[in-house]
Amino acid sequence: MERFQKFILLPLILTASLPGLAFCYSIINGPTNATVLAGSEARFNCTVSEGWVILIWLSNGSPVLTVSSSQGPFETSDRFTSQNYTSSSGFTSELIIHNTQLSDSGKIECSVQGADSKFAFLSVQVNGSLSIKNSTLTVKENETIEIFCEALGWAPAPDITWMTNDSFIDKSKYVTQQSQGSNGLYDALSILTLTLTDTEILTCLADIEALPNPQNASVTCIFVNSTLEKSQLRRIQMVI
Known part of the structure; x- marks a missing residue:
């Protein structure tokens, strides 16, 4: 006063x-x-x-x-x-x-x-944190996977998108949930659902207006097809 x-x-x-x-x-x-x-x-x-x-x-x-x-x-x-x-x-x-x-x-x-x-x-x-739990993930043929990307402590709530290698993933492939804490900051959880046919690098990006470039977190998904699995199994049996 x-x-x-x-x-x-x-x-x-x-x-x-x-x-x-x-x-x-x-x-x-x-x-x-x-x-x-x-x-x-x-x-x-x-x-x-x-x-x-x-x-x-x-x-x-x-x-x-x-x-x-x-x-x-x-x-x-x-x-x-x-x-x-x-x-x-x-x-x-x-x-x-x-x-x-x-x-x-x-x-x-x-x-x-x-x-x-x-x-x-x-x-x-506020530029918060962004993370994907696993840095690498092994994916089998015809297997549907879910990748979780978590953004904590942002203001406003970040705009989250996904990329595979150098291309943006269609928004229909992921869903993002947002919540606001008592401190006025926002948390967001984005879940990407995919069935892969090859090894790919998946990247989650979080963006707000004040950031010169989006913050990002990535996971490498190593694809293993059934033919390769059978070949590996035969080699193991021959050794035994």
């Missing part, structure tokens, strides 16, 4: 020291939407025309950083800092959110006294 009051009082105190001020400026460019992985940085820019006095950054309605044209930024948290740029087009304040957390997701707003505010949305996502 004390921190919030400081943010509210600061613009009022600074404005009070500028009698006769006429508001004749505007926000030229507001922040744009961003999607980042938890633990990384998120950056938002807000450009205002000349004549501005107080600029306030808000996260989900709560002020997190104030910038004064005469005194610069007032930073009260190591997680919310700023960089400032001045050009012929105006003044740009860049809000930097460090070590982003799920709770940071939501509305990021640039507010300038005497001008309309501009806002964008931040989506913080």
Whole structure:
């Protein structure tokens, strides 16, 4: 509460020291939407025309950083800092959110006294774990197998697909179940059902928007046909 009051009082105190001020400026460019992985940085820019006095950054309605044209930024948290740029087009304040957390997701707003505010949305996502229980599996001829791929601790729930060698497997071949825990993170279990005719590498891929590339886990399925099994059996009998 004390921190919030400081943010509210600061613009009022600074404005009070500028009698006769006429508001004749505007926000030229507001922040744009961003999607980042938890633990990384998120950056938002807000450009205002000349004549501005107080600029306030808000996260989900709560002020997190104030910038004064005469005194610069007032930073009260190591997680919310700023960089400032001045050009012929105006003044740009860049809000930097460090070590982003799920709770940071939501509305990021640039507010300038005497001008309309501009806002964008931040989506913080979590890259969880992905695993297939077995790294290799022996498959017999005409045998139907089930491969289980487990994704734990994701946000949002990952999009799961399967590949065999270098080709995507039809979605009708697998089913994926999702659940959300009390911590807001998602778990998913994808079950692939196949009947193989050759040795293949099966890969499970999990993807969310913030990942540059999907996370993956693979299993090598070694195919053994009945002819090979009979040949191996005869060799064993001959040795005996």
